[in-house]
Amino acid sequence: MPYYFLLPFAFIGFIVLLSSFFIVKQQTAALIERFGRFQSIRNSGLQMKIPIVDRVAGRLSLKIQQLDVIVETKTLDDVFVKLKVSVQYVVLRDKVYEAFYKLEYPHDQITSYVFDVVRAEVPKMKLDDVFVKKDDIAIAVKAELQEAMLEYGYGIIKTLVTDIDPDTQVKAAMNRINAAEREKIAAQFEGDAARILIVEKAKAEAESKRLQGQGIADQRREIARGLEESVEVLNKVGINSQEASALIVVTQHYDTLQSIGEETNSNLILLPNSPQAGSDMLNNMVASFTASNQIGEAMKRQKNKRKDEE
Template structure:
């Protein structure tokens, strides 16, 4: 009889607890996707539950923590010094998440370690990244930091990943997103870059001018060569024409002197006709009497004879 009464009392207590648990929402609970819940029983770790519908003993079990399994991102501003004693500011972006490893026991899982072994994981990760950067950057010059920032970030990520794994975190990536320089250093670098660009532009302009001059000189030389050939051919044609004209005149019985005078007069006449057609001068001075044109021709002949006598050496 006593046993039945005790059993009934226990059942009564359980029913009361169930009713209270249901009414207070302390009996059933739901864990969202990409989350895990740590259950403690009477203040001691009991189990880890994943996404889904679960139940716990009211007032005995409690949800100690809800751990997100999603990838998170944090940014840090870190000051470091390069090999050439330039203090630069680095903006570092770190992506990380709680380790998905379960381990052989719950205490070896990433969820357990992330909650029980490290109280401020973000601050600790920042310290690890800062220490790694301040150990690696001083072996590089400023220019090398710009050129090798991705390699530096990979080395830092590998180092910090190993350290954070002990606390149940996986470091997905570490990126150096910006390198900030002191104002005076940035101005100096801009001036150096501007001077280099000016020098390169001057060299390009000088090379272009040299090519232009060479091209013009080659073209001028070729033009002069062609012009010389044309003048030579023209003179050959004129000489051949003069020779043929004199021969024809001489065949008529005219003497050499008369033939030469007649040829010169003909050339002078043609010259005046051509001048009248194409001459650009607005005024032409001619004899007032048309009959004096003969004296002009005689003056030309006399001048030619005087020139020939002057070129002939005198007899001793």
């Protein structure tokens, strides 16, 4: 028989031999069936099976996987809310057979348990408590899943409540309440600040008035002391208190007129307008002139006396 007739058989034999080997990736388990019946589990690496008789029934990833489940439910205070629960799970190495043959749709099974636990726990809480106790919800979900899925070869690594989304109208109302509360606090702070400013301003004005009054009192005290000393000096030269007072009044009157005249913009002088004002001013002037003459004569006598003594 010519050799080229053997080529097809050789090629078929090579294909059959080649199909005897297969590769299993890292973190993967392959299940081998022989004539439809489970035979063995093969791990990562180059593996061999009997051609035609054995077949790879399926492969399972041994990596940690995550399933996100969104559950809509109602809280104790009748608020509809959506919770996003993330479940991290893994196929147990020693239970690959159960994971492959006992459970056909693991995602659906996990989702059902998540729905059941969340809709049993959240209706017991108010909306604010859902945000505060989301870890308690996650723990309850994990406990329920771990017990249920272990039988099917799955281990629950972690469950997390990653999002809590209330109804849109409820969120808008919550934002308005929060904004109103903050505006209330801001108004209280502004009122306190304004009250402090008013109190401090009143204290400053009171202190200013007190100092002003004290200054006026000191001024008047000094004026009175000066007048007293002036009267005493005049009394020593023989001028009585009435004449001395008249002299001081006239002197202050002319000092005032002089100070008014020094003001370039001043063109108005106020004088007494009562009927006896003229005679009173004249009498005061006469008395002051008389007192002045007496002072002058007394000073001359003292001067002459000193000369005689010398």
